[in-house]
Amino acid sequence: xxxxxxxxxxxxxxxxxxxxxxxxxxxxxxxxxxxxxxxxxxxxxxxxxxxxxxxxxxxxxxxxxxxxxxxxxxxxxxxxxxxxxxxxxxxxxxxxxxxxxxxxxxxxxxxxxxxxxxxxxxxxxxxxxxxxxxxxxxxxxxxxxxxxxxxxxxxxxxxxxxxxxxxxxxxxxxxxxxxxxxxxxxxxxxxxxxxxxxxxxxxxxxxxxxxxxxxxxxxxxxxxxxxxxxxxxxxxxxxxxxxxxxxxxxxxxxxxxxxxxxxxxxxxxxxxxxxxxxxxxxxxxxxxxxxxxxxxxxxxxxxxxxxxxxxxxxxxxxxxxxxxxxxxxxxxxxxxxxxxxxxxxxxxxxxxxxxxxxxxxxxxxxxxxxxxxxxxxxxxxxxxxxxxxxxxxxxxxxxxxxxxxxxxxxxxxxxxxxxxxxxxxxxxxxxxxxxxxxxxxxxxxxxxxxxxxxxxxxxxxxxxxxxxxxxxxxxxxxxxxxxxxxxxxxxxxxxxxxxxxxxxxxxxxxxxxxxxx
Numbered sequence: 435x436x437x438x439x440x441x442x443x444x445x446x447x448x449x450x451x452x453x454x455x456x457x458x459x460x461x462x463x464x465x466x467x468x469x470x471x472x473x474x475x476x477x478x479x480x481x482x483x484x485x486x487x488x489x490x491x492x493x494x495x496x497x498x499x500x501x502x503x504x505x506x507x508x509x510x511x512x513x514x515x516x517x518x519x520x521x522x523x524x525x526x527x528x529x530x531x532x533x534x535x536x537x538x539x540x541x542x543x544x545x546x547x548x549x550x551x552x553x554x555x556x557x558x559x560x561x562x563x564x565x566x567x568x569x570x571x572x573x574x575x576x577x578x579x580x581x582x583x584x585x586x587x588x589x590x591x592x593x594x595x596x597x598x599x600x601x602x603x604x605x606x607x608x609x610x611x612x613x614x615x616x617x618x619x620x621x622x623x624x625x626x627x628x629x630x631x632x633x634x635x636x637x638x639x640x641x642x643x644x645x646x647x648x649x650x651x652x653x654x655x656x657x658x659x660x661x662x663x664x665x666x667x668x669x670x671x672x673x674x675x676x677x678x679x680x681x682x683x684x685x686x687x688x689x690x691x692x693x694x695x696x697x698x699x700x701x702x703x704x705x706x707x708x709x710x711x712x713x714x715x716x717x718x719x720x721x722x723x724x725x726x727x728x729x730x731x732x733x734x735x736x737x738x739x740x741x742x743x744x745x746x747x748x749x750x751x752x753x754x755x756x757x758x759x760x761x762x763x764x765x766x767x768x769x770x771x772x773x774x775x776x777x778x779x780x781x782x783x784x785x786x787x788x789x790x791x792x793x794x795x796x797x798x799x800x801x802x803x804x805x806x807x808x809x810x811x812x813x814x815x816x817x818x819x820x821x822x823x824x825x826x827x828x829x830x831x832x833x834x835x836x837x838x839x840x841x842x843x844x845x846x847x848x849x850x851x852x853x854x855x856x857x858x859x860x861x862x863x864x865x866x867x868x869x870x871x872x873x874x875x876x877x878x879x880x881x882x883x884x885x886x887x888x889x890x891x892x893x894x895x896x897x898x899x900x901x902x903x904x905x906x907x908x909x910x911x912x913x914x915x916x917x918x919x920x921x922x923x924x925x926x927x928x929x930x931x932x933x934x935x936x937x938x939x940x941x942x943x944x945x946x947x948x949x950x951x
Contacts, residue, residue: 435474435486436512439467439493443505444831444872445568445898459803465568466814467504468497484938492928496920498775501817502566503914503921506832506868510925513864518933521856532930534857539926541845542861543919545838549892550826550915551907556581561910562822565830567815572797572808575599576815579793585823587793588786591812593805594796604792606738606749607711609704611692613741614666615674618689626742627689632661634734634748636708637717638693638701639725641669644676647688650725651676655685657730663739663746664690665708667719689739691746700780707784710761711751712736762788782820821916829906830913832869833895835922836887839865861926872898 441448447465452473454462464470471493477483489511493504514535522528553559560577567573579601583589588607594600613619613627620627633654641647641664654662669690677688695701705716712734717723737750762785769781786792797812799805828834839862846858866884873880876898883896886903895906906912 435471435477435489436508438474439470439505439508440512440871441875442467442470443509443868444875445565446876447568448875462803462807464807466497466811467508468494468814469810471497471504471508480940481938485932488928488932492924496924497814499773500821500914500917500920501814503818503917503924506918507921507925507928509867509871510864510922511929513867514860514926514929515932517860517863518929521860522933526856527853528933530853531857532934534851534854535861535926535930537854538842538845538857538861539923541841542835542838542865542922542926545841546828546834546915546919546922549828549834549837551828552826553823558827558910558912559819559823562819562827562912562914563815565911565913566818567811569808569811571599572812572815575601575795576812576819579795580816580819580823583786583793584789585820586782586785586789588783589816590792590794591809591816592794592796593809594798596796596798597800598798600796600798602794602796604747604794606747606792607751607787608745608747608792609694609708609787610745611665611694612744612746614669614690614692615671617674617678619742624742626740628738628740629661629663629687629689630738632663632736632739633659634663634665634708634712634714634736634739635717635728635732636665636705636712636714636734637719637723638667638705639717639719639723640667641673641690641725643670644673646725647673647676650728651682651686651688653728653730654733657733659686659730659733661687661739662689662733663741664688665693665705665746666690667693689741691741703780703784707761707788708748708751709734709753710758711748711753711788713751713753758788818914818917822912822914824916826915827912828915828918829893829895830911831895831898831906832866832872833887833893833906834913834918835865836869836884836895837892864925869895876901 438450441450442465449463449465450470451461452464452470471490474486474490477486493508496507497504518531521531556577559580560573563573563576564570579589582603616622616625618627619625676682693701694704709716714734715732717728717732735752736748740747765781765785769778772778772781795812797805797809799808842858842862846855849855849858870880873883873896878896878898878901883903887894890903891905893906894903895911897904897909897911
């Protein structure tokens, strides 16, 4: 498993070809460790397959969590595990070794934290993106986008039909759930309406008849509201026809968009965020409220509201600024408390909408396959860049891990226990592995450069593209601190777990494994 991923490490990766399991399409050409691991679903030997599938799960989980770092984690895991096996075969005790490996992990993490620097300009963002994706045009575009939208900004990456990349910036915040009728579009060709100084009903109501809508429209007219947007789960055709009546339209223009979110929980979160942005109060059907219950104070307000076939957006919401800031702080705290990617992503999306940074990146290419791969690479790179903007960066090219060796050597010098010394010896050799593999993939001799780098600063490393020894920060060769730390922690913890696994249990008939005893 790891040998299939190892060639992808570095700025000059060797591509891995993966035969497709369906259809007659040509093989996939991959240089992403997580995707390569995901494509390997079984190997023949049942005992070896369990180890391979364990490694596969470790790497794909890391890929989902950070977007990058799978190749680094893979070579670290392989080195620690193989050296650990030699220690056990020589008579060592894996259970005594494990706590010292975990202690060494803490030392490495502390040393990585010490080296962290924070991004200061767009050029550094571009350099980081290129380190991850090795695609200069894509890196330049993502550097610009992330510089504008920030760590939490909304970035919608879509497949395009052109050869080139393109991007658009969306003012304000937008949600999925466009106009519920084409008749409500002021510009029917573009299927879009764009209004200013609008009021907004924020709800999950279903409006089934004109009689439900008329009291709401009368209340809005009395409150001297001339533009009203309805965020509703659905609205019937007869109710829509009331809003389009010429006499009614002279008094008030009404537009309806769909309540965003596929689940009740997602709908609640979206409505809560909208209410805080605009100063309104959500109207929930389950509380027994109807359109007749709505009062002017329930309505949010915004400088501009727009809607098209698929989305609607709010620009310049007129909610309480202090309440909005407090809400954002609470969401950030919740984001950092969560560890699983599927729990973090919805919070990050909410923060992006609330903080007002939104962009659309359209990925082009020569063929459909190229576009698919490039889109996936853009998503992976953007996710890794978010972590770097939040938590800082480290010198790239394996240099940050090499700089941790001094602290481990000091621990080794002071250690007396055999297992402790063995653990530090294993970790010291492992920390060199990403640098060595990266150099070998670039056709360079790692041993020659290690001697040269020892005479320079700890952020000095090798530009694999030119073969020159440079300061990695000054050269813009950097890695996300979050990615590097997570890769190291994942590799050490996983290797320690694998080394202390003594028994493999196979089921003769997997389909019967869930049967009642």
